[in-house]
Amino acid sequence: MFSKYLLTVLCTILSMMTLNVNAEEAKPSEPAKTEAKPAKPSEPTKTEAKPAKAAEPDAPEIKQSIASSVSGKPGFYAECSKTPLEVSKEDYQPSSISLHGLTGVNINIDDVIKSAKPKNVKLQKDLKEAVVKRLNDAGLRLLSKEEMEKTPGQPEMSMFPSFPKHLGPFKPGEPRIEYNPQCCSAGIWTSFTQGATTLRDPTLNYKLGTWGQGDNTTDCSDVGGWLSKAVLKTVDDFIAAKQKADKDHKEWLTKQGKTDTKADKKTEPVAASKPVEEKAEVAPKPEEAAAKPIEIRETNDTQKLACDTAILLYAEIFPTASASISAAKSGILGKVADNMKACPQYRYRVETHSDQRSDDEYNEVLSARRAVAIRNYLVDKGVEEEQFDLRFYGERKPLVEGNTAEAWAANRRVEITPIKPK
Numbered sequence: 001m002f003s004k005y006l007l008t009v010l011c012t013i014l015s016m017m018t019l020n021v022n023a024e025e026a027k028p029s030e031p032a033k034t035e036a037k038p039a040k041p042s043e044p045t046k047t048e049a050k051p052a053k054a055a056e057p058d059a060p061e062i063k064q065s066i067a068s069s070v071s072g073k074p075g076f077y078a079e080c081s082k083t084p085l086e087v088s089k090e091d092y093q094p095s096s097i098s099l100h101g102l103t104g105v106n107i108n109i110d111d112v113i114k115s116a117k118p119k120n121v122k123l124q125k126d127l128k129e130a131v132v133k134r135l136n137d138a139g140l141r142l143l144s145k146e147e148m149e150k151t152p153g154q155p156e157m158s159m160f161p162s163f164p165k166h167l168g169p170f171k172p173g174e175p176r177i178e179y180n181p182q183c184c185s186a187g188i189w190t191s192f193t194q195g196a197t198t199l200r201d202p203t204l205n206y207k208l209g210t211w212g213q214g215d216n217t218t219d220c221s222d223v224g225g226w227l228s229k230a231v232l233k234t235v236d237d238f239i240a241a242k243q244k245a246d247k248d249h250k251e252w253l254t255k256q257g258k259t260d261t262k263a264d265k266k267t268e269p270v271a272a273s274k275p276v277e278e279k280a281e282v283a284p285k286p287e288e289a290a291a292k293p294i295e296i297r298e299t300n301d302t303q304k305l306a307c308d309t310a311i312l313l314y315a316e317i318f319p320t321a322s323a324s325i326s327a328a329k330s331g332i333l334g335k336v337a338d339n340m341k342a343c344p345q346y347r348y349r350v351e352t353h354s355d356q357r358s359d360d361e362y363n364e365v366l367s368a369r370r371a372v373a374i375r376n377y378l379v380d381k382g383v384e385e386e387q388f389d390l391r392f393y394g395e396r397k398p399l400v401e402g403n404t405a406e407a408w409a410a411n412r413r414v415e416i417t418p419i420k421p422k
Contacts, residue, residue, distance in 0.1 A: 099245035124228035187216030302335035307343035323369035
């Protein structure tokens with residue numbers, strides 16, 4: 001009897017708790033408490049001083065919250081280089097297509113060679129030269145570590161060899177491991193990464209892994225010979241993947257009803273014995289460029305453009321201390337992009353500069369971010385990435401000396417130099 005009474009009481013309490021929970025869930029959520037606005041990235045403590053100017057019209061506010069995504073309601077990415085993109089409307093492509101248009105790659109081949117020396121593993125004597133030749137034959141260049149450090153987002157292939165344990169080296173007092181042909185293995189793993197951005201915040205850069213390959217052997221009779229062949233095979237396989245990406249990209253464009261003016265145009269191979277020839281093309285001699293650049297401050301000024309016209313952009317393309325292209329001035333870059341597409345026989349060097357109103361490190365980073373923003377804008381407008389090279393100099397190359405507003409505006413510029421065809 002008592003247990004029956006207790007059961008009735010418990011059921012009543014549980015029913016009341018359920019009603020309270022349902023009532024709480026039924027209450028409309030308060031936006032001020034549940035919708036958290038996305039945090040803005042913190043700005044460096046030292047920034048360019050903002051000159052007084054008329055306020056630009058605010059862009060339409062577009063928000064995306066976790067709640068909107070979970071509930072299935074339409075949402076938009078917070079920032080996009082194009083027209084704001086609706087969530088779930090992304091046109092994703094296989095990550096392998098990101099190898100399309102590759103012109104150079106950094107490979108840690110020196111580290112591989114260095115790692116073999118303590119093991120007394122003898123690699124192919126001309127292993128690095130053989131790697132360079134394979135890349136050059138495919139229209140690719142081996143990027144140096146300096147180039148990797150100065151330009152964010154450069155493609156990087158990292159090789160990680162593993163050697164048999166009996167090769168050592170052994171620490172003092174550590175017992176040696178005897179060679180056993182029945183239980184011996186060597187291997188190598190390679191991963192490829194490059195710079196990437198996300199739709200929700202294109203101002204941030206990430207490393208994107210798109211390709212990887214591993215190989216191993218249980219025959220340790222000639223580890224050096226096997227590893228040398230494995231390295232070259234990995235490079236060959238990577239080149240094949242890159243060439244397939246070019247083909248897949250072309251097919252994707254065809255399905256989209258678009259054209260790629262440079263898809264069928266092969267890059268001239270660079271002889272392994274003359275690696276400086278490609279550098280000469282990237283950094284042309286003064287006589288190869290137009291003698292006098294024109295100054296562009298408004299969209300109408302772009303009517304003077306010709307294929308061989310060097311350009312100085314003084315139009316506040318970027319607001320002070322910002323790497324986001326001004327919406328009010330983006331039309332000027334649009335005209336520049338149209339000019340590049342109309343001149344496929346030319347290549348262009350795009351340089352970004354900042355004024356001297358902050359420390360060197362901050363201006364260097366700001367200039368690099370602006371270069372990436374211009375790259376993204378030009379590519380979005382249909383300019384092939386192979387048609388231009390990016391350089392950023394921070395405050396290292398001032399055009400005008402002085403600490404006036406006029407001098408700062410002159411130094412805070414974008415330069416575009418045409419490289420004449422051979």
